[in-house]
Amino acid sequence: MKAFQFVRPRSSTEAAQGLADSADARVHSGGCDLLDRMKERIEEPAVLVSLCDAEGLGDVRIEEDGSIWIGARVTLAQLAESDVVRRFLPTLGEAAGLAASPQLRHRATIAGNLAQHTRCGYYRVKSFPCLKRGGDSCPVRADGGVQDTAGIFGNAACASAHPSSLAPVLGSLDAEIAIRDAKTLRFVAFADFWAAPAKGRASDTILKSGEVIEAVRLPARDAKQHVGFAEIRQKKAFDWALVSCAVRYETDAEGRVTQARAWLGSVAPAPYRATKAEAALVGKAVTDEVAVKVGDAALADATPLAGTTYKVQLAKVALKRALAAAREKA
Amino acid sequence: MSDDAPREEGARRGLTRRSLFKGAGAAAAAGAVFRSLDASAKDDVPAGPRTQGPGKAKLTLQVNGQSREVQAEPRETLLEVLRLPLDLTGAKPVCNRGQCGACTVWLDGTPVYACSVLAVEAEGRKVTTVEGLGNPDDMHAVQSAFVEKDALQCGFCTSGLVMSAAWAVGKHGPDLSEEQARAACSGNLCRCGTYPHVVEAAIAAAKTAKKGG
Ligand SMILES: Cc1cc2nc3c(=O)[nH]c(=O)nc-3n(C[C@H](O)[C@H](O)[C@H](O)COP(=O)(O)OP(=O)(O)OC[C@H]3O[C@@H](n4cnc5c(N)ncnc54)[C@H](O)[C@@H]3O)c2cc1C
Ligand code: FES
Ligand code: FES
Numbered sequence: 001m002k003a004f005q006f007v008r009p010r011s012s013t014e015a016a017q018g019l020a021d022s023a024d025a026r027v028h029s030g031g032c033d034l035l036d037r038m039k040e041r042i043e044e045p046a047v048l049v050s051l052c053d054a055e056g057l058g059d060v061r062i063e064e065d066g067s068i069w070i071g072a073r074v075t076l077a078q079l080a081e082s083d084v085v086r087r088f089l090p091t092l093g094e095a096a097g098l099a100a101s102p103q104l105r106h107r108a109t110i111a112g113n114l115a116q117h118t119r120c121g122y123y124r125v126k127s128f129p130c131l132k133r134g135g136d137s138c139p140v141r142a143d144g145g146v147q148d149t150a151g152i153f154g155n156a157a158c159a160s161a162h163p164s165s166l167a168p169v170l171g172s173l174d175a176e177i178a179i180r181d182a183k184t185l186r187f188v189a190f191a192d193f194w195a196a197p198a199k200g201r202a203s204d205t206i207l208k209s210g211e212v213i214e215a216v217r218l219p220a221r222d223a224k225q226h227v228g229f230a231e232i233r234q235k236k237a238f239d240w241a242l243v244s245c246a247v248r249y250e251t252d253a254e255g256r257v258t259q260a261r262a263w264l265g266s267v268a269p270a271p272y273r274a275t276k277a278e279a280a281l282v283g284k285a286v287t288d289e290v291a292v293k294v295g296d297a298a299l300a301d302a303t304p305l306a307g308t309t310y311k312v313q314l315a316k317v318a319l320k321r322a323l324a325a326a327r328e329k330a
Numbered sequence: 331m332s333d334d335a336p337r338e339e340g341a342r343r344g345l346t347r348r349s350l351f352k353g354a355g356a357a358a359a360a361g362a363v364f365r366s367l368d369a370s371a372k373d374d375v376p377a378g379p380r381t382q383g384p385g386k387a388k389l390t391l392q393v394n395g396q397s398r399e400v401q402a403e404p405r406e407t408l409l410e411v412l413r414l415p416l417d418l419t420g421a422k423p424v425c426n427r428g429q430c431g432a433c434t435v436w437l438d439g440t441p442v443y444a445c446s447v448l449a450v451e452a453e454g455r456k457v458t459t460v461e462g463l464g465n466p467d468d469m470h471a472v473q474s475a476f477v478e479k480d481a482l483q484c485g486f487c488t489s490g491l492v493m494s495a496a497w498a499v500g501k502h503g504p505d506l507s508e509e510q511a512r513a514a515c516s517g518n519l520c521r522c523g524t525y526p527h528v529v530e531a532a533i534a535a536a537k538t539a540k541k542g543g
Contacts (some may be wrong), residue, residue: 003384006404101517237516
């Protein structure tokens, strides 16, 4: 790593002020992702504004209106063990408990998990050209490019995939991201938090340099809503998802879906909302046959590369499994 | 214990931001970042956030129950500081990217990858390495069980696996199940494939343990 100054603000406001003062500062939370990039020297910030001493960012709490507030520094281990999460947001606890390894879950925070950069092997190694690092095109898409973990949606300019397995769950639960800058706190809907890949833009979020994620807020959840999560990996543990999927739906008295959310992870540069799956669910009772149709609808627009055609089928299976889990989990 | 355990003591100790700026020549450019805040500070009341580096500064770490002082830059990882200035070579550098587990140590009692923690972050927190768990004359139950159950081959992953297994034993006590032992050790890779013996060793050690101990 290149030498840097380590700044330890006491609050998110102080952190935002610090960031606003420097073009070359980065937020440091658990460091699981950021330090890797710095060790590879694909990023060489002069300043790390660390949240390690910042107060008020480490709790999960229920607000008066029933919404759930998850502080930016809440770790994946905390999410997996929190009673509030287990009771009201079971799919989030499940995804957090399955991610990475115990050592990483003790450090990795929810904000860092959302703002982490792609694991694309070209992006992560300085000697490769990469659109996100200012190159002219995406080497994944080139002849002979290694494509196996690449995205199958929104991949025309850059075929990276957003690696978070928590993100589809937060999408399915209509999360909002609370963002602090030096003066204000604003809330951004989950779907609006993401920025498409562009030349020289490494981050996949809309966060600007003086902004800090303060929390993730989840609206009060009606206990009648069904939720389900599924993740497909090569290894049983300590592995990234090839595809992850989270769903949430409500049904009427006859068991027909009235409203649905379906999100996929690791299939696009940002978490991917499968609106066609949602449309295909509404009005139907969720059966295995319906789940297959929902999968076909969701993947109809996929644009896989030669190396990622398998992901289309995998995503259908993940959707089917998430729906099967949701049938049981009200 | 969570990552967010209070760390008042460590946070207050050490140099003020102001004195650091004076000493850190190379820091000039980075220091400019916070000058605006600094200018408004009254004498001897440190304004704004505490700042360290980029040069070396004194750090006091609580390692294996002892207070240890080192000079380190913020970019030095806990693993680097444990191995070089502190000469504790039990935690191994293998991938240096949070992907293998050979560097596993406990921070406030929970396993973390020392290669992915900055040494400056560990101030005021309890660091435990495999050396702190026990030594050849006075081994921890998990260490003896590794010997008894032949849970190692080349040994490169072993100190990390011992830390994960000992954590599982402390957390679950005598009721430690095979599934729990496997889950606790899932962030440690072993090229020699010692996993089944590691799980046996963890369960054997757990039988001798008290819950939470
Ligand atoms: C071997 C391995 C396996 C993994 N497996 C999984 C998995 O299965 N599923 C999964 O979801 N993830 C997985 N991860 C990723 C891991 O969960 C993330 O790296 C981690 O969550 C990042 O969080 P952090 O707090 O360490 O972030 P950091 O590394 O501190 O930060 C990551 C990025 O977010 C920015 N950032 C952090 N906090 C804030 C904030 N409050 N405001 C604004 N910006 C911020 C930083 O500037 C940085 O760019 C794995 C990682 C490894 C190394
Ligand atoms: S050396 Fe730290 S996890 Fe491999
Ligand atoms: S004993 Fe050789 S790597 Fe585990």
